Amino acid sequence: MLSDISALDLARLQFAFTVSAHIIFPAFTIGLASYLAVLNALWLWTRDQAYLAVFEQWKTIFAVVFGMGVVSGVVMSYQFGTNWPVFADKVGPVLGPLMGYEVLTAFFLEAGFLGIMLFGRKRVGEGLHMLATAIVAGGTLFSAFWILSVNSWMQTPRGYSVNAHGQFVPEDWLAIIFNPSFPHRFLHMVLAAYLTTAFVVGATGAWHLLKDRNNRGARIMFSMAMWMALIVTPIQIFAGDAQGLNTLQYQPAKIAAMEGHFETYPNGRAPLILFGLPDEATGTTDYAVEVPLLGSLILTHSLDTPLVGLDAFPKDARPPAAIIFWSFRIMVGVGVLMLIVGFWSGLARWKGKLYHWPWLLRAAVVMGPAGFLAVLCGWITTEVGRQPFTVYGLLRTADSVSALRTDAVGYSLIAFVVVYFFVFGSGTFYALRLMSRTPEDRIGIDEIGPTRTAGITPIAQAGE
Template sequence: MDALLLSRIQFGFVISFHVLFPAFTIGTASWLAFVESRWLRTGNPVWRELYFFWQKIFAVSFGMGVVSGIVMAFQFGTNWPRLSEVAGTVIGPLLTYEVLTAFFLEASFLGVMMFGWGKVSPRLHFFSTCMVALGTLVSTFWILSSNSWLQTPAGYTMVDGIVHPDSWWQIVFNPSFPYRLAHMALGSFITTCFVIGGVGAWYLRKDVHREAGRKMLLAAVGFAALTVPVQIFVGDMHGLNTLKHQPMKIAAMEAHWHSEGEGKGVPLVVFAVPNEKAERNDYEIAIPRLGSLILTHSLDGTFDPLTSVPASERPPVVPVFFAFRVMVGLGTLMLLLAWVSAFQWWRGKLLQSRWLIRGWNWMLPSGFIALISGWFVTEMGRQPWVVYGVLRTADAVGPQSAWMTALSLGVYIVGYAFVFGWGVWYLVKIIRTGPKPHDPAPALDAGSHTPARPLSGADEPLEER
C-alpha cells in the first residue's frame, strides 16, 4: 500500500463517520421544531417529553458531527495539499460562507434552544429551535455546493494550473448542485424518520412509553409514505444529470462494459459480479432494455460503456456497482414498508400488526446504510478525478510517506473507536431509558434559576427490562 491508497482509505474512513452525524442532526433539528410546534398547539405533555428526549439525542449527535468535521478539514491540508493549492480559491470561500451563515446562525440560537427553557418565552424558544433547524439546512447548502463543484466544476478559468473563479453564481449553482442538494436533504430527513419510527416501534414492542412510541411511529409512517417516493423521483433526476456530466460513473453503477449494438438498448443488470480484468460481468442476471428505459427514458436508448475509455479513466466498478444496489434496495424496502404501514394505518390496524412494528424496528439503521452507500457511489464513482476533469486524485496527494499515513490512519481508528464508541453507547442509553415527564417551566418572573440540563443522561442501567 502506497501513500495514495492509504490516504484514500483514510478519507473514506473519516467521511463515513462524518456524513452520518450531520445528516442525522439535519433531520433531528427539523423533527424537534415539529415536536415543539405540536406541543405549543395542543398542550399535550407527551409532545413536551418527546422534545426533551430528542433534544438530548440531537445534542450528542451534533457534538460528534462537529468533532468529525474538524478532522475532515485537517485532511485537506495534511493528505491532499495539492487540492488546496489548485482549487482552494473555490473550496475555501464556500466553506467560509458556511461558517459565516450556518455556524453563526446555529451558535446564536443553539444555546437558547438547549438551555433557555424557562428563561425565555415558549414562542422565543420555538423560534430558536426553528433557527437551529434552518442553520443545519444552510450548512447543507454550502457543503453540497462545494462537493458538487468538485463533481461538476463550472464558472472558472485555469491560470498556471490554478483555478481562478469567474462567476460565483455558476460556481455555487453548478450543474449537479440542485439535484445533489435535494437528494441529500431528503436522505437526511428520511434517515432520521426511520430512526424515529424504529425507536417508536421498539417502545411499542417492549410495551413501554406507549403513547410516545405511538406518536413517533405514526409521524414516521406519514412522513416516509410521502417523502420516499419523492426521493426516488429526485434520485432518478440526479441519475440523468450524472449521465450527462459523469457518464463513466453511471456505466460503473450499471456495470455496462460493452455496447449492445444499434437498436438493442441497454439491459438493467439486477445482479452480477463485475470482472474488471476481463471487462465483463460474471453470474449476470439482467433485464433487457430496462436500463435504457430508466436512464434514457427510451427502450432503445444507449450511453457510453466502460470500454469506451481506457482503464485508467474508469472508476472502480465493483464497489460502485454493489454500493448503488445496496442504496436502491434499501430505498425499495423503505417505500414498501412505508406504504403498507400507511395502508394499515388507514384501516386502523397498524398498531396491531406485529410484523409491521417489527419491520420498523429492523429498518431503524437502514437510512444510515443507504446514506453511506450513496456517498461511496458519489465519491468512488468520480475517480480517477478529485476535481472532475481538472485534477486527478493521484496528483492531489501530498508528499507524506506510506508509514506516516498508516500511522495517522491507525490513530484515527483508535480515536474514533473511543470517542464515537462512547458517544453511540450514550445515545443507546438515552434511547433505552426513553422520554420522561418534564417539569413545567417556571414563570419568567419567578427569579433566577438554573437552566435545564439537556445532556443529563439516564440513570437507569442498560439491562433488559
C-alpha cells in the first residue's frame, strides 16, 4: 500500500501534518494568553465580577488548548531528527541555538508560571497571580520570536558560512536572528494570532448574545473582540502587504507562483489574476479572471517596474504554483471578510446597536474559525512557496533526508493521523463545550469552592 509513494513524500507529508496540527494551538494560545492578562488586569482594576467570570471561563479553555499545544510541540522538536537527520546535521549549528533559546526563554517560563496562573490565585495572592499571568503571555511571545526567526532564516538565510562537512556555520548571530524576512513574518504571525483569538472570543460572545443580549460576560467578550477586529485587521493587511514586498525582493519565485504569473513582465504593467487555474505542465494560468495593471500596482507600487514570472527560474527551482495560488487567495479572502466584520461592528457600535444586530452576531459566529483557516493557508503559502528547498536556494528538500524507510515513515504517519484526530478532536470538542457555557456558570462553580471533590463539577454533569 505504501510502496507507491516515496519515503521522501511521506516524510514531507508527516512534517506538514504534524506542524499544521501544531500551529493551530499556538495561533490561538498566543492571543488568548494576552487576552487573559488583559482580562485579569481589568478585574483587578475595576473589581467587576464579570471580568473575573470571563477570565475564569477562558482560563479553563486555555488550559485545554495549551496542553494540546505542548504535546504536539514536543513532537516537533523530534521530527527534525527522526525524518530529516541530514537537515538536522547541517542546520543544527545555526538553528539549534535559536531553538535552544526558545526553550530557555519561553518554554520554561510558560511552564513555570502556568501552574500558578491556573491553580495559584489563592495561594500567591492577586498581585503575584497577575504577574504569573503576564509572564505566561510574555512567554508565548518570546516563543513566537525565536521560532519565527528559525523559520525566517530557512526562507532568507544570512550570517553563515559552510564548513567541510557541508554544515552551515554561524558567523554573525544578529544577521542570523534578524534575517531579512524575520521582522515581517514575526509581526504578521503575532497579529494573526491576536486576530484568531479575537474571532474565537467574538464568536463565543455572539453565540451567547443571540440567546440573551443582556448577558454581561458575553457583551464584554463581543465588544473587546470586535474592537480587535476593527483596529487590527487593517494593520494586518498592511503587515501582509509589507511581507509580500519583502518576499518579492528575496523570494521572487514564491510571489510569481502565488500570483499565477508564469511569464515575466519586462515592462511591468502586470495584471492581477483574481482567479484561474495555474497549470505547471503548460506554464499557463487557465481561465484567468484578470484586473489589468493592478498586479504591478500591488507588488511594485508602480506601473512600469519589471516583474519576474516563473519562466525566469529553472523548472527544478520553482515552487508548486497551483497549491499556493489558491492557499494565498483563501487567506486573503478570509482577511477581507474579517475586515468587513470589523467595519460592520464599528458601524453597529457607532449606532449604539453593537449587541442588537442579529445578522452581525450570526456573521461573527460563522467567522469563529476564520483565523485558523487564514493562519493555515498563510503558512501553506510561505512553506510550500519555499520549495523545492528547506534552506532557500541552498539545501534542497530532497537532500535533507537520509536513507528513509518507507514503512517506518508511513506507519508513524498513520499513527500520528489517527492519534491526532482522536485526541485533538476530543480536545476541540471539550473546548467548544466550555465556550458554550455562559461566564456566569463559572461564577457558580467558583462559589462551590475547594470543598468539592476534584473533577466533579455540577455544571459538567448538567452538561453531559
